Amino acid sequence: xxxxxxxxxxxxxxxxxxxxxxxxxxxxxxxxxxxxxxxxxxxxxxxxxxxxxxxxxxxxxxxxxxxxxxxxxxxxxxxxxxxxxxxxxxxxxxxxxxxxxxxxxxxxxxxxxxxxxxxxxxxxxxxxxxxxxxxxxxxxxxxxxxxxxxxxxxxxxxxxxxxxxxxxxxxxxxxxxxxxxxxxxxxxxxxxxxxxxxxxxxxxxxxxxxxxxxxxxxxxxxxxxxxxxxxxxxxxxxxxxxxxxxxxxxxxxxxxxxxxxxxxxxxxxxxxxxxxxxxxxxxxxxxxxxxxxxxxxxxxxxxxxxxxxxxxxxxxxxxxxxxxxxxxxxxxxxxxxxxxxxxxxxxxxxxxxxxxxxxxxxxxxxxxxxxxxxxxxxxxxxxxxxxxxxxxxxxxxxxxxxxxxxxxxxxx
Ligand code: CTP
Numbered sequence: 001x002x003x004x005x006x007x008x009x010x011x012x013x014x015x016x017x018x019x020x021x022x023x024x025x026x027x028x029x030x031x032x033x034x035x036x037x038x039x040x041x042x043x044x045x046x047x048x049x050x051x052x053x054x055x056x057x058x059x060x061x062x063x064x065x066x067x068x069x070x071x072x073x074x075x076x077x078x079x080x081x082x083x084x085x086x087x088x089x090x091x092x093x094x095x096x097x098x099x100x101x102x103x104x105x106x107x108x109x110x111x112x113x114x115x116x117x118x119x120x121x122x123x124x125x126x127x128x129x130x131x132x133x134x135x136x137x138x139x140x141x142x143x144x145x146x147x148x149x150x151x152x153x154x155x156x157x158x159x160x161x162x163x164x165x166x167x168x169x170x171x172x173x174x175x176x177x178x179x180x181x182x183x184x185x186x187x188x189x190x191x192x193x194x195x196x197x198x199x200x201x202x203x204x205x206x207x208x209x210x211x212x213x214x215x216x217x218x219x220x221x222x223x224x225x226x227x228x229x230x231x232x233x234x235x236x237x238x239x240x241x242x243x244x245x246x247x248x249x250x251x252x253x254x255x256x257x258x259x260x261x262x263x264x265x266x267x268x269x270x271x272x273x274x275x276x277x278x279x280x281x282x283x284x285x286x287x288x289x290x291x292x293x294x295x296x297x298x299x300x301x302x303x304x305x306x307x308x309x310x311x312x313x314x315x316x317x318x319x320x321x322x323x324x325x326x327x328x329x330x331x332x333x334x335x336x337x338x339x340x341x342x343x344x345x346x347x348x349x350x351x352x353x354x355x356x357x358x359x360x361x362x363x364x365x366x367x368x369x370x371x372x373x374x375x376x377x378x379x380x381x382x383x384x385x386x387x388x389x390x391x392x393x394x395x396x397x398x399x400x401x402x403x404x405x406x407x408x409x410x411x412x
Pocket of ligand 1: 207267286287288289290291292319320321322323324337338339340341342353357
């Protein structure tokens with residue numbers, strides 16, 4: 001999860017994680033770990049029921065600064081029960097930047113919906129001044145009950161963020177809606193609540209990954225792109241409030257459901273998808289490694305090797321240049337980010353490509369560096385914009401590069 005998120009932007013921010021009584025409580029440990037790896041400070045509150053499934057010690061061992069378990073001192077404070085001070089129900093609301101409750105039980109949801117503060121976590125939720133992310137998990141009949149439905153509707157109406165549970169087999173062996181959702185969604189929703197909303201109301205379409213050009217039913221022409229750079233940009237823009245449309249070549253990574261995803265294979269399909277999206281967009285980001293050429297198809301039958309001699313020749317046709325084509329159709333206010341993968345003369349080629357493709361910002365990298373570029377979580381880039389501003393960014397995680405590109409876009 002962490003490879004999508006830039007440490008520099010989140011480091012030191014404070015998340016308060018509430019855990020309630022559900023068999024899914026153990027998953028909160030993984031969530032805590034993800035936050036911790038992204039450089040966040042984490043405090044935790046366990047309801048009494050949660051403490052029956054997971055222990056404060058586990059959270060403490062995985063990096064939680066404080067684990068609150070009680071509203072009132074119990075006489076002799078136990079070593080990890082640092083929350084037994086009488087203001088423990090108020091502290092997270094005064095200090096934390098975001099709050100997430102995972103799993104959120106029907107009881108805690110009901111407490112928050114009705115404003116009860118009769119135990120530590122509900123008290124902290126009531127005293128938390130910003131929207132809270134809640135990831136419910138419960139038996140499907142409890143989730144379907146009108147009481148829970150109304151409580152959830154109340155929380156949504158008040159601006160809290162509900163990460164809906166999934167359908168499937170739940171721990172009690174019943175099938176239905178109630179299973180804790182994919183952890184990455186609560187993780188992302190929490191990071192979104194920590195992110196600037198500087199792309200709110202904006203629409204961004206991007207191409208990502210390789211394209212795959214079929215030759216016969218089993219063979220194709222493609223390249224080494226994994227789509228990670230594009231995924232980092234898509235996630236960054238999503239967290240920062242943009243409506244994101246991602247046109248993905250084969251093998252692209254998982255993207256959160258809030259991003260509209262269009263899976264394509266060949267460059268011509270990618271072009272068609274972008275042509276449809278572009279008129280309505282504010283930004284176009286072209287991070288795909290589009291195959292410039294496609295093999296003229298051999299046909300529907302597999303090419304048998306016995307038909308070749310010592311060598312074969314395959315003829316290629318030319319694919320459309322998606323970026324250059326849309327650059328020509330750019331309307332006032334639309335902004336384009338292009339990429340350039342070069343084996344030499346990086347700066348010169350980047351400057352040329354910005355002009356020839358009518359881009360506003362061009363991000364180039366050298367493909368022969370082992371620690372950056374294709375299939376690496378890192379990138380070392382040269383950035384050039386249409387006003388002639390230029391910067392070299394040393395090797396850094398692609399997530400950092402993505403956030404810095406968006407920062408630059410807001411200034412263009
Ligand atoms: N691009 C595109 N459609 C293509 C080729 C490239 O949209 N058919 C976009 C890429 O997504 C990237 C930019 O154009 O944003 C530059 O791609 P790159 O492969 O570096 O350059 P090419 O234009 O293909 O030129 P060359 O291969 O000669 O370097």
